Amino acid sequence: MNLGKKHIILYLFGGLALLFIIVPIINMFFATELDVFFQTARDSEVKKSIFLTLWVSLAATILCAAFAVPLAYLIAKKSFRFKTLLMGIINIPIVIPHSAAGIAVLGLISRDTILGKAAASVGLSFIDSPLGIGVAMAYVSLPFLIISAINGFSEVPDKLENAAMNLGASRWQTFFKVSLPLAKQSVFSGLILMFSRGISEFGAVIMIAYFPTITPILIYDRFASFGLTYARPVAVIFVLICLAVFLFFYLLTNKKRRD
Numbered sequence: 139m140n141l142g143k144k145h146i147i148l149y150l151f152g153g154l155a156l157l158f159i160i161v162p163i164i165n166m167f168f169a170t171e172l173d174v175f176f177q178t179a180r181d182s183e184v185k186k187s188i189f190l191t192l193w194v195s196l197a198a199t200i201l202c203a204a205f206a207v208p209l210a211y212l213i214a215k216k217s218f219r220f221k222t223l224l225m226g227i228i229n230i231p232i233v234i235p236h237s238a239a240g241i242a243v244l245g246l247i248s249r250d251t252i253l254g255k256a257a258a259s260v261g262l263s264f265i266d267s268p269l270g271i272g273v274a275m276a277y278v279s280l281p282f283l284i285i286s287a288i289n290g291f292s293e294v295p296d297k298l299e300n301a302a303m304n305l306g307a308s309r310w311q312t313f314f315k316v317s318l319p320l321a322k323q324s325v326f327s328g329l330i331l332m333f334s335r336g337i338s339e340f341g342a343v344i345m346i347a348y349f350p351t352i353t354p355i356l357i358y359d360r361f362a363s364f365g366l367t368y369a370r371p372v373a374v375i376f377v378l379i380c381l382a383v384f385l386f387f388y389l390l391t392n393k394k395r396r397d
Contacts, residue, residue, distance in 0.1 A: 163377065170374045178371035184356065188379060190268065191352040195279075195336030198272040199329055202280050207325060210287030211317060215296075228285070231278045240345030243277050247346070270346040275336035282331035290324020291317060323391070330387045337380065 178184055213224065231239055247253050247264035257264055264270035294317050302312045318325070340354040348355060353376045361369035 166370060166377075167374055170371050174367075175371050175374060179375055183351075184353075184372055184375065187351050187353045187356045188376060190271075190350055191337050191354070191376075192379075192383070194268050194272045194352070195275050195333050198276040198336055199279075199283070199333045201272075202276050202332070203283065203325075203329060206280060206283045206328075207287050207318075208313075210284050210325075210328075211291045211313065213284075214288045214291035214294075215299075215317075228281050230281075232281050236278055236339065236341030237345060239278050240274055240342035243274055243342060244345050247273060264346065266347045266349050268347075268350065271343050271350075271352060274342040274346045275339050276332075278339055278342050279332040279335035282335055283325075283328035286328030286331060287321065287325045290321030290328075293324075294320045326391060330384070330391075334380070334384065 213221065234242075245251070247257075247270060249255070249258065249263070249265060254264060257269070262269060264273060298320070299312050299316055302316045303309070307315065337352075338354060339352075340358065343352055344355055344358075351359065353372065357369050357372050357376070360372055
């Protein structure tokens with residue numbers, strides 16, 4: 139009987155936590171009038187900002203994966219001094235305020251820095267450009283990919299890798315044919331986490347590029363300029379698109395697991 143009462147309390151507290159997450163979203167949907175919703179959905183500025191947000195975050199995720207996944211493998215499989223310190227460094231973008239992260243990145247890529255001048259010499263600019271937006275998104279979201287990939291590679295048995303190399307496979311062949319396939323679920327989850335964190339970023343991006351405007355900044359801009367009534371439909375549309383994207387990835391991940 140006592141055990142049942144304890145379970146009831148757990149269910150109650152768990153239910154409150156779930157309600158805290160879902161009720162604001164449901165309320166936002168019901169508070170948005172349909173005609174305003176469809177009018178906002180036809181707004182070219184809204185459509186451009188959503189497209190910009192999605193493709194820049196996706197591009198940043200794919201590009202960073204080429205460097206982050208090998209790093210995660212080395213951390214997971216190799217023992218070396220200062221490994222704990224390295225993990226702490228990787229987590230820095232998660233623990234610092236994202237506005238501070240934006241200032242830090244801005245100090246590295248602004249027009250008067252070495253990187254900024256190098257970009258300008260080839261006709262590029264980090265400031266107020268998709269390139270700068272991608273850098274800001276990548277900085278705050280990269281740890282999620284690395285940590286998830288580390289967890290995946292840590293679960294790959296060393297004996298399988300050693301067996302492959304004993305049969306004549308090189309280190310790279312072992313990585314691509316044994317280690318990466320076995321850790322692919324964690325790596326793919328990390329890619330989803332990095333992508334999702336990138337499209338939701340606000341604080342770091344606004345320090346580098348107010349224009350072109352990504353959707354989180356557009357929502358803020360409309361709220362600051364016109365109030366909740368004009369900001370809420372944009373938020374609803376963006377949330378629906380994000381949910382659709384995540385549902386696609388979820389179904390794709392489940393299909394891979396079944397296969």
